[in-house]
Amino acid sequence: MESGQHILSWTPRSLGLRTVLCLLTPFLLTLSFPDFNQFWLAWIALTPLLLACWGQGVLIAFGLGLLSGFMTMAGICHWIFQVNAFRWYHGLILGLYLGLYPAVWCGMLSFLRGYRVPFILAAPTIWVALDYLKAHAFFLAFPWATLAHSQHANLPVLQWSTLTGEAGITFLIVLASAALAEMIAAGKWTGMVSAAAIILLVHGWGALQITHSIQGKRVKVAVIQPCISREERGVAQGRTESFLRLKQLTYEVADSQPALVVWPETAVRNLGKDVDRYEQIETLARFIGAPILTGASEFGKFPVRKSLENRVTGVEQKQFNSAYFITGEGKQAGPYHKWIRVPFAEYVPLDGILDWPDWLVPERPDVMPGNEYQQYPLGEGLRIGPLICWENLFAGHVRILVNQGNDVIVQLTNDNWFGSTAAPWQHNAASVLRAVENRVFLVIASNTGPSQIIDPFGYVTAEISPLFKEGVIIGEVKAKSSETFFTRRGELFALLCISMMVTGGCSLPLWRTGV
Structure with missing residues (x-):
C-alpha cells in the first residue's frame, strides 16, 4: 500500500x-x-x-x-x-x-x-x-x-x-x-x-x-396491525376470527376519514376465488369511504405438462403472494403479485436442474412470481405503488416503482415468523433508506409490527410498537414534490x-x- x-x-x-x-x-x-x-x-x-x-x-x-x-x-x-x-x-x-x-x-x-x-x-x-x-x-x-x-x-x-x-x-x-x-x-x-x-x-x-419542509398535496392513510398468528392462518375458524379482527380495527379508523386503509401481507386468503370475502371487504370499503389495500395468499391448481409432448399429465397446487386494491365502487383493479420471492422460503431455486437433498431443503414451497408492477389511485391525484415483504431490500426494484410516477410506496409485510426479535426492526431499516433515496413517503403495514409511516427525510412519523400489539396508526402522506438523482440515474x-x-x-x- x-x-x-x-x-x-x-x-x-x-x-x-x-x-x-x-x-x-x-x-x-x-x-x-x-x-x-x-x-x-x-x-x-x-x-x-x-x-x-x-x-x-x-x-x-x-x-x-x-x-x-x-x-x-x-x-x-x-x-x-x-x-x-x-x-x-x-x-x-x-x-x-x-x-x-x-x-x-x-x-x-x-x-x-x-x-x-x-x-x-x-x-x-x-x-x-x-x-x-x-x-x-x-x-x-x-x-x-x-x-x-x-x-x-x-x-x-x-x-x-x-x-x-x-x-x-x-x-x-x-x-x-x-x-x-x-x-x-x-x-x-x-x-x-x-x-x-x-x-x-x-x-x-x-x-x-x-x-427543508415537505411540499405537496396531502392525504390521510390508516394502517391496520392485526397480529394474526400462524396458528390462526392454518385453520378456517382462525381465518374467520382474524378477518373479524381486521374488520373491527378498520371500523375504528372510519371517523378519521382516511383516503386509504392498508392491511398487511397475507391478511386474507384466496380473494380471487372467495367472492363472498371479496364482497365483504368491498362493503367495508364502501362504509368507511376509502379503498382497502390488502395482502392475500392465493392458492390454485395449475396443469403439469410433459415437456416433450406438451401434454397435461396432472395438476399441482401453486401459490401467489398478492396485494388487492378494493375500492368499494365495483371497480376491480388488477392484483399485484410479488416479484422478488424469498429463496427456499417461497420457491426452490433451480428446481428441476439441481436435485436438492431433503435434509437441506425439507419443504418445497412453490410461490409463483409476478410479472408486472401495479399502480393504484389515492385521493388528491396521488398514486401508490405496492411492495410485499423483502422487496424493500432491493433498491432498484423500489426505484422503478417511483419512476413509474408513484407518490407513495406501500409495503405489506408479515414478520411474525421471527417472533419478538430484532428481525422486524432490521427489516424496516431498509425501508427508511428506500424512502430517503427516492424522497417519497413509505408506509409499512406489518402483521405483527412494527407498522410505520416514514417521511421522505427518514423520520418515522407514526408507529405501532412494541411487536405483537394489535392496533392502528393514522398519519398523513404527501405527493412526491421532486425527483432525486438516485431515482433518475440509479x-x-x-x-x-x-x-x-x-x-x-x-x-x-x-x-x-x-x-
Whole structure:
C-alpha cells in the first residue's frame, strides 16, 4: 500500500490477538443494528478486523475475514433460528456464504499490500463492489443489514443516499474505519484528516437538507396491525376470527376519514376465488369511504405438462403472494403479485436442474412470481405503488416503482415468523433508506409490527410498537414534490466503484511498489 507521513504506529503481533481483534468487529457491528441501535459504532467497527489482517498474507487475511463475517451474521441474524425448519447446518451454510464477502475483501486488501494503491480508497471501493454483488447474486442475493442500514436513525448522513443510494453511505462508513486503521497501523494521519473532513461535510450537508419542509398535496392513510398468528392462518375458524379482527380495527379508523386503509401481507386468503370475502371487504370499503389495500395468499391448481409432448399429465397446487386494491365502487383493479420471492422460503431455486437433498431443503414451497408492477389511485391525484415483504431490500426494484410516477410506496409485510426479535426492526431499516433515496413517503403495514409511516427525510412519523400489539396508526402522506438523482440515474455510485476496482485490477502492474 501507499506510504505517507508517519507518527507512532501499532500492529498486533500474535495470532491470538489478531483473532480477538477480528472478533471485535462482529461485536461492534451487532451493537450497531437493532435491537441495540448504536449506529455510531459502525463507523469504527471494521477497524479491528483491518488491524488483525494488517501485514498478513492473503490466506490468513481471508481466514480472519471469513471468521469475522461468519460471527457478524451470527450476531446480527441470531433470530434466524425462529424460522420453522431452519437448523444449525442451515445457519452454518448461510454464515459461511455471507462470511465469504468480508473474507474476499480482506484477502484482496492483503494482496494489494505489494502495490502503491491508496488503502483508504481501495477498502471502501472493494466493499461497495462486493455489496453490489451480494445484492444482485440471483437466488443468493441477500442485501440484509448492510452497513448503510445501520444508519437508519442517523438522518443527516442518510440524505447522501439521494445522490449515491445506500452504496454512498456504506462507502463513507468503510472509509472511516480504513482511515482509522491506517493511522493506528501505519502511523499515517493524513488519510484520517481527509476522511473526517469528507464525513463531516456530508453530515453538515445532510443536516441542512432535513431542515427543508415537505411540499405537496396531502392525504390521510390508516394502517391496520392485526397480529394474526400462524396458528390462526392454518385453520378456517382462525381465518374467520382474524378477518373479524381486521374488520373491527378498520371500523375504528372510519371517523378519521382516511383516503386509504392498508392491511398487511397475507391478511386474507384466496380473494380471487372467495367472492363472498371479496364482497365483504368491498362493503367495508364502501362504509368507511376509502379503498382497502390488502395482502392475500392465493392458492390454485395449475396443469403439469410433459415437456416433450406438451401434454397435461396432472395438476399441482401453486401459490401467489398478492396485494388487492378494493375500492368499494365495483371497480376491480388488477392484483399485484410479488416479484422478488424469498429463496427456499417461497420457491426452490433451480428446481428441476439441481436435485436438492431433503435434509437441506425439507419443504418445497412453490410461490409463483409476478410479472408486472401495479399502480393504484389515492385521493388528491396521488398514486401508490405496492411492495410485499423483502422487496424493500432491493433498491432498484423500489426505484422503478417511483419512476413509474408513484407518490407513495406501500409495503405489506408479515414478520411474525421471527417472533419478538430484532428481525422486524432490521427489516424496516431498509425501508427508511428506500424512502430517503427516492424522497417519497413509505408506509409499512406489518402483521405483527412494527407498522410505520416514514417521511421522505427518514423520520418515522407514526408507529405501532412494541411487536405483537394489535392496533392502528393514522398519519398523513404527501405527493412526491421532486425527483432525486438516485431515482433518475440509479446505482451509478456502486457501478462507479465496480469500474474503479476492475480498472485498477487491470492496471495493477503499473502500481507495483518500486515501479
